[in-house]
Amino acid sequence: MTEKLSDTGRDTMLAPLYATGWTLCEGEDAICKTYEFADFIEAFSWMTRAAFWAEKWNHHPDWRNVYKTVEVKLTTHDVGGLSSLDAKLARKLDAL
Template sequence: MGWEERDGALVKSFTFEDFATAFAFLTRIAFHAEKVDHHPEFTSVWNRVDFRLTSHDAGGVTDRDHDLAAVIDALAAQ
């Protein structure tokens, strides 16, 4: 899967061919996050998107974070 657990969160970076592709990827993630009411922390710089997934109310990584990581991976593969 490629996710690393660091400082109470799952982290991973994705690199795309350009800004538009990275932004479109983030848009797909946003729609899913709204639907499941679990929102990732992310930064986006040109063609790279970095994620940090944690469940703040639980104080760390939960099944919801692992589930969201799997969806993010699937959407990145599209």
Template sequence: MTHRKLEPHEIAQALNQLNTETSNVWVIEDEKLSKTFTFKDFQHAFGFMTLCALYAEKQDHHPEWFNVYNKVKVQLTTHDVSGISKKDIDLAEKMEAFALSV
């Protein structure tokens, strides 16, 4: 499937949708879709990362992330289009679901 870089208004719309049901919001940082997830402890953070990694591998779309203890900072971008695409929005939505399940 071919992906394209989203237009600024499409990104704003996607951010609005992503942030409607979460207290810790997604933002645009360094032209990437970004969020820091906070979990109960390292085990829950690592469980979240494991679920995300397995899904991302199947989608051939891998996050940039950084983990310290109970925090996971995620940055999403689609390198093929040099920006944010629908692939990033889809992965962000999946991450939100995974965060609730760990």
């Protein structure tokens, strides 16, 4: 079972993500990032690849797509905040 990140876990797992453009979402225990692509097809293709990983890990992002932009929010609803699954999925999204 996944647990909510401790203060030490937050420092260790989230600091590298902040360096790649992730931020804490305002008013929530979640991280957010906006990805911009060349066009809609590139954005949607990235979302499709991301969806396979989200399904494989049973950890699904809250996201919104408008044309070539994808806004992503990650949190673990089962623990009421950020967990290691959020950091893991964020790293994968950045790698895609």
